[in-house]
Amino acid sequence: MSNSVTERNTHVTMDPAALKADSRRKMTIGEIIAFILLICITITMIFPVVFMVSTALKTSKEMLQFPPTIIPRVFAWENFRTLFANEEIKFGILYKNSIIVAVVSVIGTVFSSALVAYGFTRYRAKGKRILFMLMISTMMLPYPAVMIPQFILFSNLGWVNSFLPLIVPTFLGSAYQIFLLRQFFMSLPNELYDSGRIDGCTEFRLFWKIALPLSGPALATVAIFTFIWTWNDLLGPVLYLSSQEKFTLPVGLAAMMSSKFRIAPYNLLMCASIMTTLPIIAIFASAQKHFTEGIVLTGIK
Amino acid sequence: MKQAKKKLRLLPGLILVLVFVLSACGGNSNSSGKESSGTGEKSSGPVTITYYTIDSPDRTYVEKLIPDFESAHPNIKVKVEKAPYEQFDSKLQANIAAKNAPDITSHFGYGGFAEYYNKDLLTDLTDIMNEDGFKPSDFGIQDELMDIYKVDGKTYGIPFSNYVTVLLYNKDMFDHAGLPYPPSDYEDKSWTFDKMVEVADKLTVRDDDIEKSAYGVNFGWGELDMRPAYFGVKVYSDDTWTNGGKPSETHFDSPEAIDAYQQLIDLIWDKEVSPTPAWSKSVAGQFGDPFLSGKVGMTVGGSWSLASQDQFNFKIGVAAVPYGGNDEERSVLYVDPLFVLKDSKHPKEAYEFIKFLISKDVQEKSIELSGGTPPINDQAKDKYYNSFEGVDPEAIKNVYDGANKYGVESYNHLVANYSQINELFINEFAAAENNTKPVPEVMQGIQKKLDKLLERVNK
Numbered sequence: 001m002s003n004s005v006t007e008r009n010t011h012v013t014m015d016p017a018a019l020k021a022d023s024r025r026k027m028t029i030g031e032i033i034a035f036i037l038l039i040c041i042t043i044t045m046i047f048p049v050v051f052m053v054s055t056a057l058k059t060s061k062e063m064l065q066f067p068p069t070i071i072p073r074v075f076a077w078e079n080f081r082t083l084f085a086n087e088e089i090k091f092g093i094l095y096k097n098s099i100i101v102a103v104v105s106v107i108g109t110v111f112s113s114a115l116v117a118y119g120f121t122r123y124r125a126k127g128k129r130i131l132f133m134l135m136i137s138t139m140m141l142p143y144p145a146v147m148i149p150q151f152i153l154f155s156n157l158g159w160v161n162s163f164l165p166l167i168v169p170t171f172l173g174s175a176y177q178i179f180l181l182r183q184f185f186m187s188l189p190n191e192l193y194d195s196g197r198i199d200g201c202t203e204f205r206l207f208w209k210i211a212l213p214l215s216g217p218a219l220a221t222v223a224i225f226t227f228i229w230t231w232n233d234l235l236g237p238v239l240y241l242s243s244q245e246k247f248t249l250p251v252g253l254a255a256m257m258s259s260k261f262r263i264a265p266y267n268l269l270m271c272a273s274i275m276t277t278l279p280i281i282a283i284f285a286s287a288q289k290h291f292t293e294g295i296v297l298t299g300i301k
Numbered sequence: 302m303k304q305a306k307k308k309l310r311l312l313p314g315l316i317l318v319l320v321f322v323l324s325a326c327g328g329n330s331n332s333s334g335k336e337s338s339g340t341g342e343k344s345s346g347p348v349t350i351t352y353y354t355i356d357s358p359d360r361t362y363v364e365k366l367i368p369d370f371e372s373a374h375p376n377i378k379v380k381v382e383k384a385p386y387e388q389f390d391s392k393l394q395a396n397i398a399a400k401n402a403p404d405i406t407s408h409f410g411y412g413g414f415a416e417y418y419n420k421d422l423l424t425d426l427t428d429i430m431n432e433d434g435f436k437p438s439d440f441g442i443q444d445e446l447m448d449i450y451k452v453d454g455k456t457y458g459i460p461f462s463n464y465v466t467v468l469l470y471n472k473d474m475f476d477h478a479g480l481p482y483p484p485s486d487y488e489d490k491s492w493t494f495d496k497m498v499e500v501a502d503k504l505t506v507r508d509d510d511i512e513k514s515a516y517g518v519n520f521g522w523g524e525l526d527m528r529p530a531y532f533g534v535k536v537y538s539d540d541t542w543t544n545g546g547k548p549s550e551t552h553f554d555s556p557e558a559i560d561a562y563q564q565l566i567d568l569i570w571d572k573e574v575s576p577t578p579a580w581s582k583s584v585a586g587q588f589g590d591p592f593l594s595g596k597v598g599m600t601v602g603g604s605w606s607l608a609s610q611d612q613f614n615f616k617i618g619v620a621a622v623p624y625g626g627n628d629e630e631r632s633v634l635y636v637d638p639l640f641v642l643k644d645s646k647h648p649k650e651a652y653e654f655i656k657f658l659i660s661k662d663v664q665e666k667s668i669e670l671s672g673g674t675p676p677i678n679d680q681a682k683d684k685y686y687n688s689f690e691g692v693d694p695e696a697i698k699n700v701y702d703g704a705n706k707y708g709v710e711s712y713n714h715l716v717a718n719y720s721q722i723n724e725l726f727i728n729e730f731a732a733a734e735n736n737t738k739p740v741p742e743v744m745q746g747i748q749k750k751l752d753k754l755l756e757r758v759n760k
Contacts, residue, residue, distance in 0.1 A: 060612050066584050066594035067512055088358055147391070148398045155399035238388040239395050251356070254385035259357035261464070261605035262672060263593075263612060 056080075056270035063267045076267065083271045090244060091272060094252040098231060099279075101166050101248055105230040106223050108170035109177055113222060114215070116173045117181035118207050122193070139175045143235060151239055165240040166233075170226070177222045184218035185211060220290035228280055249276050348647045349378040350654060353393065353403035356383035359608070360409065362670035363658070370657045377650045386410065397422070402644035404651040407458070407637050413714040414450055414458060415546030417640060423457040424641040429652050430456060440659045441679035449710045450638040452545055458638025459655050460677045461664075465704035466522060466633040468497075468623070469592065469606055470599045472616040474515065478504055483599070483620035485696035487631065487703025490624065494532075494564075497599070497623040501574035504598035511583060517574040519581070519591060520565060521602040522622065523633040525726040526553070527712045529561035533627035537716065546717035547759045554741075554748040562733065563740045570736045578734050603635055604704075607689055607697070608673030616691060619700050632704035633711050636677065675701070718758045725750055 027035075050070070055063055056079060058072045083091050120132055154165040188211060196206050212219065234250040241247055247255075253272055257264040354360045360383070367379045382403055384392040389410030396402055408414050417423050437447040442460060450458030468483065475482055480503055484492050501517020508514040522531050529536050534557040541548040552558055568575035576584075576591055584594040592600040595615045600606070601622055610617050622631050639658065641651045657663055664676035665684045675685050682701065686694040713719045729747045732738040 061614060064593050064612055065614055066596065088361070144391075148395050151395040152399045155401055160399075160401070234385075235388060235391065238384050239392055242382045251385065254387065255356035255383075258355050258386040259359050260355075260386065261603070261608060261674075262357070262359050263609040 052270045052273055055267055056274055058267050060265065060267060064263070079267050079271045080275075083268050083275075086268075089252060089256065089268070089272075090247075091252065091275070093245060094247055094249045095275070097163075097246060098249040101163055101237075102227050102230045104163075104167045105170040106226045108167060109174050109226040110219055110223050112171050112173040113177035114181055114212060114219065115207070117178045117185055118211055120178065120182045121185040135175050136179060139179075147235070147239065154240065160240055161242045161246060162240075163246070166230070166236055170230075174226070177226065180222060181215070181218055184215055188214055217290045220287045224283060224287055227283060231276075231280060347376045347378050348650050349380055350405065350645070350647050350651050351380045351382055351403040352654070353382045353384075353396075353406040355386050355389055355409045357386070359671045359674060362667060362674075365670055366658070366663055366666065369663070370654060373657070374650075374653060377647075377653060379654060397642075397644065400644065402642045404645040404647060405639055405641055405654060407461075407639050408714060409637075411720045413546075413716070413719050414638065414640075415715055415717040415719065418452060418457060418545050419547070419717050422640075422643055424643050424645060424648050425455045425457060426459065426641060426648075426652060427455045429649060433652070433656075435656075440656075440677075441661065441681070442659070442677055443679065443705060445708070446634070446636050446677065446705065449634075449636055449714075452543075458640050459659065460636045460638045461655070461659050462637045463675045463677045463701075463705070464635035464637075465604050465675070465701060465708060466601060466622055466635075467604045467607070467700050467704065468599055468601050468620040470618050470620055471592070471595060471597065472618050473595070474504055474598045474615075475618075478598075480504070482618050483623075485620050485693075485699035485703075487621045487699070487707055489621070492621055492623045494623050494625040498568065498572055498574055501568075501598060502572065505574050507573060511580065514580070515596045516576045516580070516591075516598065518568065518599040519575055519597050519601070520568060521600065523711060524713055524723055525730050526716075526722060527633065528565060529553075529558045530630055530709060531625045531627060532557075532561040532564065533625070533630075534558050534561045537712070541716060546715050546719075548716065548755065551748065551751055551755070553751060554745045559741050559744050562744060566733050566736070566740055569734065577736075578731070603633075604675060604700075605673075607692065610689055610692065619692060619696050621700055621703050629707060630709040631707040632709070634704065634708040635711050635714075718754075721754060721758065722751065725754060 054070055054072060057075045057077065058069070058079075059074060059076045062069065062072060062074070083089060120128070150165075154160060157164075159165050159168075192210050192214075193206050196210050201209065232250060233248075234254055237248045237251050238254070241251065249272075253269065253276065256269045256272065257266075352363055354363065361381065364381045367381070370379060371377065382396075386409075390412055393403070393406065393410070408417060437444060446460050446463065447456075449460065450456065470483060472482070480500060483497070483500065486492075497518060504515065504517040506513060506515040522528055526536065534555070536552050536555075536558055537548040538550040538552075569577055576597065581591040584596055585591040590600070590602075590606070591597050592602075592606070593613065595613070599620075604619075607619065624631065639655045641648045641655070645651055658667070659678055661678055661680040664678040664681035667674055668676060668681070668685050668688055673685075673688055676682055682698075686697045686701070689697065713723065716722060726747065729743060729750065733740050733743040
């Protein structure tokens with residue numbers, strides 16, 4: 001995406017003839033070496049993905065074969081059907097649950113974090129710095145340290161085996177995302193708010209109509225991060241969810257390789273992995289432009 | 302400005318309302334579950350017991366047995382909770398902390414029986430069993446196997462499955478080399494460790510090309526710390542087996558123990574009949590067991606490998622673990638017990654369910670539902686022996702009879718803090734397996750670290 005931006009710029013600054021000449025220009029030795037190197041690195045990076053797809057299409061006998069085949073002798077497309085039809089895996093339900101939890105968490109995190117970050121940016125108050133430090137310090141606590149007290153809390157609320165322990169906390173802000181958004185909001189000039197106020201905006205409207213629309217890239221970053229985290233989260237769902245109807249994808253995937261006494265159905269597992277990574281790839285691809293901008297912009301300030 | 306601020310003050314309120322609304326939803330969705338267990342406390346209605354297990358088909362088959370149990374016991378409802386292997390212990394820990402412990406479970410995760418026993422998590426079932434007149438023979442459980450989970454004569458776990466250690470061999474490789482198959486009879490005294498090495502040597506193809514190379518035997522007898530026992534060498538002091546798994550002394554650097562480990566390392570580097578760790582890694586890939594590649598003639602390991610044999614790309618047979626100089630112990634047993642946890646409010650009902658699980662019919666059913674779990678109940682074993690297409694049932698029977706007769710329960714169930722000990726061994730022993738350090742030096746290093754570890758954890 002960033003390439004297209006620079007390309008567009010060259011169109012503007014260079015005349016077409018010069019551009020044509022530039023594209024016909026011979027590559028230097030250094031560039032050739034760099035390209036070869038990059039291609040090699042790309043291949044090593046892509047190989048696991050190729051192997052994932054290849055294993056996904058193997059029969060359970062071929063998957064155990066040595067030496068392993070890269071291109072399956074028989075393409076076992078029915079693995080995908082088996083995955084969705086299997087009564088024990090219930091892949092469709094896992095998928096649905098993961099989407100519910102991830103989407104609601106994204107909404108919750110973006111809204112609540114933006115609100116808190118806005119407050120931290122716009123207002124002066126006694127002890128604001130201490131509050132901010134306190135909030136930032138919660139980032140230092142690893143999940144396993146708070147896991148059990150939190151579990152006891154939610155268990156006493158009667159929330160176990162529901163999505164609530166996974167969703168409700170996201171409506172209470174995430175320290176990391178608040179920090180990220182605060183840095184972005186600080187870059188917005190105060191004059192904007194002043195003019196908004198002159199036009200009679202309420203404080204919430206300033207937030208809603210000025211701060212948020214101008215923060216597209218930062219919000220996209222927060223949304224993508226949150227989506228990926230919740231999409232991949234395993235320990236939380238394992239602790240709080242106990243019936244098969246509530247499980248999310250990572251729980252299902254972990255279960256598929258949980259047996260100590262049987263060979264895991266790696267071909268089905270790889271089918272499941274492909275299906276699981278697709279949404280992340282799709283979301284990242286569609287939001288990539290905003291995402292990279294977001295990281296750059298928040299980084300500068 | 303003032304108005305704006307007032308409105309802003311409403312926001313936290315709004316959020317609170319949102320949370321309350323959500324929590325109300327949560328209360329509703331959960332109340333149904335609570336009611337059933339709530340009424341359980343009154344003696345009139347049915348009680349609900351929870352069975353906690355690993356979320357994999359060879360463990361969750363219990364779910365399919367529940368309807369039968371509930372129709373026979375209208376006063377007991379059974380709920381199955383499950384977690385992936387890696388998170389099994391964490392989830393159990395959290396539930397115990399939240400006073401929400403399951404009623405029945407086993408050492409399905411990393412921790413073994415000794416862990417549960419030493420943390421005082423287990424119910425002593427002796428009184429309940431005596432009151433009921435429990436006789437192991439009624440359930441086809443051999444006395445020796447029943448005794449594994451007794452401490453000071455008190456029963457803390459009732460066995461339900463009976464994995465043993467077997468020698469699996471690749472029939473195709475034996476046929477190709479024109480060698481006779483190894484015997485399944487434990488009383489066949491000609492089948493010794495040395496004989497096995499001799500056969501392995503004939504099966505081995507030493508070639509730098511990994512695709513042409515093959516090895517004779519992969520000797521995975523028990524975990525690393527247990528292997529001297531195969532040669533009749535004691536490494537843990539005797540009190541370990543009577544005090545809940547806390548050894549007062551260990552002898553991993555004794556000349557006998559070093560000699561035992563040396564014999565096993567020699568299989569790789571001196572006799573070159575066993576694969577190096579690097580070779581195993583490269584042929585086993587993601588599946589972890591080099592035997593599956595079809596390039597290892599014999600493998601000594603848990604009998605669970607049998608359950609997946611129909612997926613193998615070659616034919617297999619089962620044989621006895623060869624005699625290694627220990628007259629009593631030749632096969633490591635992996636007998637899994639069912640525990641009733643101490644926090645259980647319904648230990649009697651839990652015990653009823655355990656009895657149901659080890660009864661003949663249910664054990665027979667479980668073999669199929671779980672894809673080949675060996676029953677503890679001798680009355681159901683015939684069905685198990687006949688469950689593996691292409692493998693001689695008679696041979697499996699011989700191997701099981703001999704294994705249980707010359708069996709020793711795996712130390713990972715019986716020694717306290719085993720996962721730390723095991724990790725220490727895996728890390729330190731790699732130097733010997735990779736031939737980067739001589740065995741005596743490695744074992745002295747292990748002994749020193751183990752002393753420190755045990756001093757720290759067994760205080």
